[in-house]
Amino acid sequence: xxxxxxxxxxxxxxxxxxxxxxxxxxxxxxxxxxxxxxxxxxxxxxxxxxxxxxxxxxxxxxxxxxxxxxxxxxxxxxxxxxxxxxxxxxxxxxxxxxxxxxxxxxxxxxxxxxxxxxxxxxxxxxxxxxxxxxxxxxxxxxxxxxxxxxxxxxxxxxxxxxxxxxxxxxxxxxxxxxxxxxxxxxxxxxxxxxxxxxxxxxxxxxxxxxxxxxxxxxxxxxxxxxxxxxxxxxxxxxxxxxxxxxxxxxxxxxxxxxxxxxxxxxxxxxxxxxxxxxxxxxxxxxxxxxxxxx
Amino acid sequence: xxxxxxxxxxxxxxxxxxxxxxxxxxxxxxxxxxxxxxxxxxxxxxxxxxxxxxxxxxxxxxxxxxxxxxxxxxxxxxxxxxxxxxxxxxxxxxxxxxxxxxxxxxxxxxxxxxxxxxxxxxxxxxxxxxxxxxxxxxxxxxxxxxxxxxxxxxxxxxxxxxxxxxxxxxxxxxxxxxxxxxxxxxxxxxxxxxxxxxxxxxxxxxxxxxxxxxxxxxxxxxxxxxxxxxxxxxxxxxxxxxxxxxxxxxxxxxxxxxxxxxxxxxxxxxxxxxxxxxxxxxxxxxxxxxxxxxxxxxxxxxxxxxxxxxxxxxxxxxxxxxxxxxxxxxxxxxxxxxxxxxxxxxxxxxxxxxxxxxxxxxxxxxxxxxxxxxxxxxxxxxxxxxxxxxxxxxxxxxxxxxxxxxxxxxxxxx
Numbered sequence: 001x002x003x004x005x006x007x008x009x010x011x012x013x014x015x016x017x018x019x020x021x022x023x024x025x026x027x028x029x030x031x032x033x034x035x036x037x038x039x040x041x042x043x044x045x046x047x048x049x050x051x052x053x054x055x056x057x058x059x060x061x062x063x064x065x066x067x068x069x070x071x072x073x074x075x076x077x078x079x080x081x082x083x084x085x086x087x088x089x090x091x092x093x094x095x096x097x098x099x100x101x102x103x104x105x106x107x108x109x110x111x112x113x114x115x116x117x118x119x120x121x122x123x124x125x126x127x128x129x130x131x132x133x134x135x136x137x138x139x140x141x142x143x144x145x146x147x148x149x150x151x152x153x154x155x156x157x158x159x160x161x162x163x164x165x166x167x168x169x170x171x172x173x174x175x176x177x178x179x180x181x182x183x184x185x186x187x188x189x190x191x192x193x194x195x196x197x198x199x200x201x202x203x204x205x206x207x208x209x210x211x212x213x214x215x216x217x218x219x220x221x222x223x224x225x226x227x228x229x230x231x232x233x234x235x236x237x238x239x240x241x242x243x244x245x246x247x248x249x250x251x252x253x254x255x256x257x258x259x260x261x262x263x264x265x266x267x268x269x270x271x272x273x274x275x276x277x278x279x280x281x282x283x284x285x286x287x288x289x290x291x292x293x294x
Numbered sequence: 295x296x297x298x299x300x301x302x303x304x305x306x307x308x309x310x311x312x313x314x315x316x317x318x319x320x321x322x323x324x325x326x327x328x329x330x331x332x333x334x335x336x337x338x339x340x341x342x343x344x345x346x347x348x349x350x351x352x353x354x355x356x357x358x359x360x361x362x363x364x365x366x367x368x369x370x371x372x373x374x375x376x377x378x379x380x381x382x383x384x385x386x387x388x389x390x391x392x393x394x395x396x397x398x399x400x401x402x403x404x405x406x407x408x409x410x411x412x413x414x415x416x417x418x419x420x421x422x423x424x425x426x427x428x429x430x431x432x433x434x435x436x437x438x439x440x441x442x443x444x445x446x447x448x449x450x451x452x453x454x455x456x457x458x459x460x461x462x463x464x465x466x467x468x469x470x471x472x473x474x475x476x477x478x479x480x481x482x483x484x485x486x487x488x489x490x491x492x493x494x495x496x497x498x499x500x501x502x503x504x505x506x507x508x509x510x511x512x513x514x515x516x517x518x519x520x521x522x523x524x525x526x527x528x529x530x531x532x533x534x535x536x537x538x539x540x541x542x543x544x545x546x547x548x549x550x551x552x553x554x555x556x557x558x559x560x561x562x563x564x565x566x567x568x569x570x571x572x573x574x575x576x577x578x579x580x581x582x583x584x585x586x587x588x589x590x591x592x593x594x595x596x597x598x599x600x601x602x603x604x605x606x607x608x609x610x611x612x613x614x615x616x617x618x619x620x621x622x623x624x625x626x627x628x629x630x631x632x633x634x635x636x637x638x639x640x641x642x643x644x645x646x647x648x649x650x651x652x653x654x655x656x657x658x659x660x661x662x663x664x665x666x667x668x669x670x671x672x673x674x675x676x677x678x679x680x681x682x683x684x685x686x687x688x689x690x691x692x693x694x695x696x697x698x699x700x701x702x703x704x705x706x707x708x
Contacts, residue, residue: 005521012514019511116334123339123534125541127569135547142520144513144545217510217538218566221334222375226508258514262521265503268514 008141009262010255015147017254018154019216022209023227024234025157025246026202032178032241033198036089036100040107042228043115044203048077048210049219050115053124056214066129066215073211074204081203085196093195108224115221124219132215146215153212157205158247165243174198178241233276239289248287322364325631327352327618328394329369330384330409331424335376336508337401339533339562340424340610345371346603347611348398351618354598361625370394374405376507381405382412389416395633396421398617401533402507403427403446403478414438419633419640423617424610426580427481431658432699433706438637440659442617442647444580446478447694450485452665452687453528453556453578458494460555460576466525468500472515472539473530475504482530500524509535512542520551529557537566544572556667561608561680564670568678575670577681581612581649584680585666592648606676616647620654620661652689657696662689 027041051073052066059065084107092100127133128146135142165171177184177194185191234253238245253272260268285291329348331341352367360366370392372384381400388394389412396419400406406425413420414436421440422430428447431439444452460466471487473479483502490497500522503515519527531539536558543549549572559577561584583606586592595615599607607615623646625631628639644653645661652662668681 002521005517008517009514009521012517015513016511121333121338121342123537123566125537125566125570128545133545133570135545141517142546142548142551144542146545147513213510217512217541218339218534220336220534221338222336222508223510226506226510258517261503261514262518265501265515265518269506 004139004141007139008143009258011138011141011143011147013255013258014251015144015150015254016257017251018147018151019209019213020230020234020253021154021247021250022157022205022212024231024238024250025161025243026205026209027231028235028238028240028242028246029161029205030199030202031235033174034089034093034195035097036093036199037097037104038202039101039104039228040084040111041202041206042224042231043108043111044077044081045206045210045213045227046219046221046224047080047111047115048073048207049214049223050119050124050210051076051207052211052214053126053219054119056126060127063129066126069126070208070211070214073214074208077207077210078200078204081200081207082196084203085199089199090192090195112221112224121221124214126215126219128215150212150216153208154250157208158243161205161243170194170197230272233272235286236276237279237286239286242286242288242290245286245288322360322362323631325361325365325367326392326394327367327369327621328385328388328392328397328418329371330374330381330388330397330399330405331371332376332401332405333371333373335374336535337374337376337424337533339537339566340560340608341401343562343608343611344398344401344424344614347599347607347615348618350595350599350602351615355618355622361622361631362629365631374400374402376402376405378402378404378408382408385409385412389413389418394418395631395636396621398423398614400425402476403430403481404476406430407477410434410436410439417633419621419637421617421621423613425478427478428485428694429477429481431660432694432702435658435703437641437659438633440620440637440640440654440661442620442661442663443613444663444665444689444692445660446482447485448660448663448687448689448692449558449578449580449665450482450489451692452667453486454489454493455687455692456576456667456685457490457526457528457555458497460553461494461497461526464525464553466497466553468498468524469526469528470501470503470519470522470524471499471528471530472503472505472519474507474509474532474535476507478532479504479507479530483528486528486530505531505535505539507535510538512539513546515539516543516546516548520546520548524552526553526555527557529554532558533562536563540567541570544570549575559670560610561606562610564680565606565608565678571670571679573671573679577668577670579609579666579668579681581609581616581663582666582681582684583607583612583648584676585668585684585686586649589648589650591646595648606678612648616649616661619647620645655693655696657699660689660693662693664688665692 055069055072132146136145234249238249260271374381403425406422426443428445473483555576556578560579624636624640628635642656664686668684671682
């Protein structure tokens with residue numbers, strides 16, 4: 001097979017991986033620090049896409065409308081995330097995981113109905129600006145130009161998060177909280193405020209991911225359900241709470257999916273779950289996760 | 295005293311009027327009509343129009359006194375969420391709780407196939423107006439199920455007739471297929487491939503791609519198909535999946551490189567992708583209003599639909615509207631709202647539809663409706679592209695021969 005076509009498939013897998021990384025990084029961050037498995041993460045991601053459409057609709061006469069819409073949608077969703085954390089999530093920190101899951105699953109249903117009430121059931125479509133409406137060519141192979149932006153945002157978020165977690169004081173506190181929240185609390189650091197900040201950051205990234213996804217295809221109810229499963233696969237493979245793990249896990253899922261479509265289209269989805277199940281059996285804390293946690 | 299007696303007379307009159315409304319003699323039973331459509335999920339794009347058209351038809355009929363001039367229609371709408379298990383649950387609920395006599399459905403042939411035995415068990419009419427897998431009426435035949443949409447075999451035949459001719463002209467040799475991995479996608483793809491084998495045996499199927507129903511990311515499929523370098527691609531993808539697929543394929547310049555003839559591009563897609571859809575594509579649709587503006591009923595319907603909803607009706611609106619009027623005409627022939635009598639009356643019945651005069655074939659209750667192939671192009675009359683050079687492939691020219699259906703049913707019994 002022509003190597004340029006393999007390269008093209010690799011780029012497809014990479015763009016899918018970056019999209020998954022954007023969704024899963026917030027999910028992993030929230031679970032890693034707060035121990036909250038946010039089942040509503042993908043529904044919030046979907047709301048980010050709807051916000052993006054609304055902003056684009058208002059600003060579509062301007063050339064920058066879509067780009068500004070993406071940023072504003074992420075900010076709006078961060079505000080929604082703050083509200084959810086303050087009103088609901090902080091009340092279940094000390095509860096068992098099943099109770100937290102129940103709450104976040106209830107959120108999926110409530111937010112789903114809110115989407116219907118706010119945006120209706122019609123599909124939404126964003127017309128991309130000419131700059132990213134046509135393909136670009138690498139070695140003669142076409143590639144959706146918008147996905148260059150997607151990959152760029154994915155890398156930017158990965159580097160930004162890495163810098164924040166590794167190089168800043170707040171990042172050090174968050175990393176410490178992953179391993180021992182009691183010790184962090186004992187040092188006089190207000191854990192609830194850290195939690196709120198982490199949740200808002202995680203939801204901001206989810207909003208960014210939803211907004212970045214919006215111009216890819218149509219925005220429609222139910223998209224979140226398909227995505228949340230893949231996002232869970234990513235964090236299981238990479239390891240909950242590990243940024244590097246989420247990044248690598250997302251690329252693995254994206255590339256496995258892309259190349260199985262090329263060589264074994266019938267088994268594309270199955271292979272992702274086979275890899276996930278294998279990791280769960282041999283290394284339950286994921287490739288880059290750690291079993292240590294108090 | 296006088297005031298008091300006047301008040302009593304007024305109250306008694308009001309009570310009598312509410313119990314026995316004028317023009318009704320003694321009010322006849324209302325006709326409970328169930329609508330089991332995908333208000334959410336993958337099929338939502340098509341089904342909203344369907345519900346709106348049903349409501350419009352019901353409003354018109356009720357304005358004239360209801361069915362047989364006395365049975366007011368009451369509509370009960372349920373959401374299948376495009377999931378067969380929920381479609382079954384809602385169908386049962388419509389029958390047992392709301393006492394519906396007919397269920398109009400639905401999006402996703404998997405939902406329609408799952409609902410069919412429920413309707414038969416409870417002797418309730420079931421009219422499929424969007425989902426179009428051939429197996430809805432061909433296999434495990436139910437006398438209670440009727441289909442007013444060209445089925446997957448008819449659509450495949452229409453595509454194959456066009457593609458076989460194009461292949462000869464252009465010297466095409468190899469093709470790949472991409473179809474959503476569920477009942478309709480499988481059924482349409484298999485029918486197309488099998489008919490192509492018969493009509494153009496020189497064409498070779500290189501590879502099949504089966505994205506999951508609800509797929510949002512088609513990029514890997516697009517590049518994988520391009521890697522195959524086929525002469526053309528046949529697609530069987532519908533609703534929001536179709537929009538995502540076409541949107542993403544266009545961004546790859548896919549349609550400029552590889553011919554994509556005869557895939558489903560309904561009026562919904564034409565409207566939704568008005569700005570982005572590649573002009574010159576050869577598409578297939580099931581009931582485009584613009585192909586039948588020679589039928590006065592259609593002109594009237596388009597006018598009324600636009601007045602009511604401020605948009606043009608899609609194929610799905612046309613077919614759901616036809617389903618309501620098919621039922622009405624069946625009831626008029628039976629002179630009864632009893633579902634058993636109506637299903638017998640509809641057997642082989644000729645009906646007036648928005649698509650002209652059509653009839654139900656006796657062997658499978660399939661309406662003799664056409665499939666439409668055309669070239670996507672702008673039209674100054676509409677704010678979206680429509681089909682130009684429309685080829686209408688009539689139902690009787692495209693449906694499966696009766697002998698094959700009899701054969702298939704014999705094999706089923708074995």
